[in-house]
Amino acid sequence: MEDDYSAPAPHLPMDIMYKIPAHISDPASLARLASSWKFWRNLVKDPGFLDCLRRRHGDHGFTPSLLLGFFYQENKRSSSDLWKYHIDKTRCLAPSFVRMSELTQFIGSKTARNARKPLSLETFIQGLGASLNFFKPIASHDSFLAFRRKSKDADGQTIEDSFCVCNPLTGETFEIPGLRYNIPPNHYALFVTNDVGLSGRMSQSFQLIGIWVMKGNRFVSACYSSKTGTWTRSGIIPQLLPGRYLVSNSAAASDGVIHWLCGSWRQMTLTHVATLHIGNMELSYLELPPEAKRNKAPLLASSADGGLLLLFVQGLQMSLWKHSSAPGSGWVLSERIDMRSYLPPRVVKLGISAKVGLEMFQGKSGTVVLWMYGEGLFLFSLSDRSLRKIDSENVTKKYFLCPYEIDWLSCLAITNLVADGSLSLDVQREKARGRWRALMGTNLATNSPY
Template sequence: MDGTPARTRRRRRRRQGISPSARLMEDDYAAPHLPMDIMYKIPTHISDPASLARLASSSKFWRSLIKDPTFLDCLRRRHRDHGFTPSLLLGFFYQDKSPSDLWKYHIDKTRCLAPSFLRMSELLRFVGSKSARHAIKLLSLETFIPGLGASLNFYKPIASQDSFLVLRRQSEVATPNGQALNDLLCVCNPLTGETFEIPSHRYVPPDHYALFVTNDVDIYGRMSQSFQLTGIWIRKGDRFICVCYSSKSGTWTRSQGVPQLMHDLYLVLSSAAASDDVIHWLCGSWKQMSLIHVATLHISNMKLSYLELPPEAKRNMFPLLGNSADGGILLVMVQGFQMTLWKHNSALGTDSSSWVLSERIDMRSSLPQRVATLEIWAEVRLEMFRGKSGTLVLWVDGEGLFMFSLSDRSMRRIDSANVTKKYFLCPYEIDWLSCLAITNLVVDGSLSLDLEREKAQGRWRTLMGMNLETNGAS
């Protein structure tokens, strides 16, 4: 080959009238000159979806190999077993508008004050006593969804799963008894640029929202994604009432049945972890004044099940739940500077012995030096946990928010000590299928044209904060 970029070669061939079969032959020559059995094995040793996406976009040979249904099925099984995949976390969406922004909005009602996005590439690694600082470039949601304008002003990110993001804004509505709060909801996919306006469910705001994303295959073998947004009210502290919105039907439906917690139990709402049509909560006992169970609500049949916590968790006040890549349950705890990660082994039953201590991590070398020297007076608190990417958000007293990666033990500062939970911080985690779909490996109709595919790849590059090779895309 002459070193000319593939896109330039394609344009030259169109002008010269070269046939499609000849183009395919020329593209095939761009494949590496290795024995075929070795070339077929190379992708099987790559478990990182972002790396596979870049490989697939480099040439037609790799793309045809990776999009083969047999390889995708193997990838799906392998991905569910290999553990944390840090590249699935692209960054954090959050809503925080200073008084100056609000004043500008009163002057100009068309100003876009949608949530902002902080890319992972902007978070430099924190090492010991040195904190890498530089000017962080914040991106607006409008960067990924052009024409958004002021339509999502003051909406706050409240949940995300597999590249979808849920936004909520509370507003006052008139009622016969005066004023009441009502939720305005929107679900969007910054990776594809889609927005879905959700009709009001006409109820008072629920105690919790959960998002479930499903991969669907039509009769032609094309794959797309649908979602279900579930609002949950917990009446009298122990009775569950749910309404569900389906992107397929476009309507809200109320679930049948009102399950009730076992006597003398309470839920820890901040610990909720949703996946595969179930929601897990940490559950405590009023009598023992400690956490004792994981309570699981099955949305499909509105049934409750319980899993006993390991003894170590019952003595910890602030553990967090997460979902593992294989659909299991993870539990993470911090005691002083020691972090422990527990995995539930469903084959062992539902008692405390079904938990396995997976990792014990000493965070002393990762924390700021000032904090590490305080020993027992330092406060490190868990705020968020994402089990697929192995990402933890920690609050370090006097220092602010940090992101800790369970895969490589790296610590990154999210912002200064002024950042608090009022920012409505929401980790944005995608799935491996989205990584492949963005390079047109899985065609759902919206990426069939070159122009649309280039737009999607542009959004991908912006979200990742890096250049994605597209020379071989076609």
């Protein structure tokens, strides 16, 4: 439905109309409602409603529609192929995007992803194209994406990283100065903050963090702030507890902290969650539940309410534990899922000998990327128990995947930009509509303005 400011009001009592948006649980539906009529838009923009929305954001469970899809870049190419892209600036090897709506519901061992041409990043932000050749997506947070490309000197030695941070939903792009180093960072994290100015208007700033884990398990960090436009190296160098090791691929970042699983060299088992607080570079520790200590490959994620989630698989059974952010809280077993009802028949027949591993875990949308030997990568939803195939095993090994998950308020970003006059109602608005439709795909009705 297109905007019609002169349209008559629906034949409903006003007190009922004011309550309708408060009962919409899906953010995409709320954005569609706000874009359909001036009354709904003004109601959604009201500070009181947004305050309630923020509180609901902290209280709701998993919301699958927050994960729009995956940005990805190829990991391996032949030297001759790469050289063609270096000498021909018209060739584009920028990151691509696959939407959730293009992942087929799993119905058997031969089901594969729809054979559609993947979307390029230039679909959402015009003009980038080949300028992002060889950039890999390294982090995402609340609709923002960070990309990195390694730069080398004449001798082929890595000297610095080139970066770009963008928001495909709004079309914003930020070029970031290179980060020089002798040893590449072990981890990157992206943090987005909602800022409210003196006029009451909301904007977003971000920090991109590079973390080195040096000898002796000492943490060194460098932070780029969009407010200052510069990299700053921290003078504080915390150290992991003696006798502990860090599980590098378990990092989960949210709200200014980065969590890792760590274990004991003496016991050779996992023991704690180590949390690095970026603001003051302090380390804190949280002991794992006994059941998780015996598992070799759990995953961490942050929940919508600021808590910590722990997920692991034993055989064909998945266990989800939650730790609240409230002081004095402990681990609670949230649910245990028998995966036999959802996995491919061939995997189920193998029983305890089946190889099923956890690759990624998104705490807000409740989506889990599973790797199954001989089958490939699958997306499992903790909310509705659906299983979708991402692609075959051989294909997915070529790519570096980065999930693109947005938050509640980001779903209203384009609506608010149009409503408060930040975007004109012609060319720029049409571009915003195109970006929204491209990202959402068939998740939204085709006649929706966004």
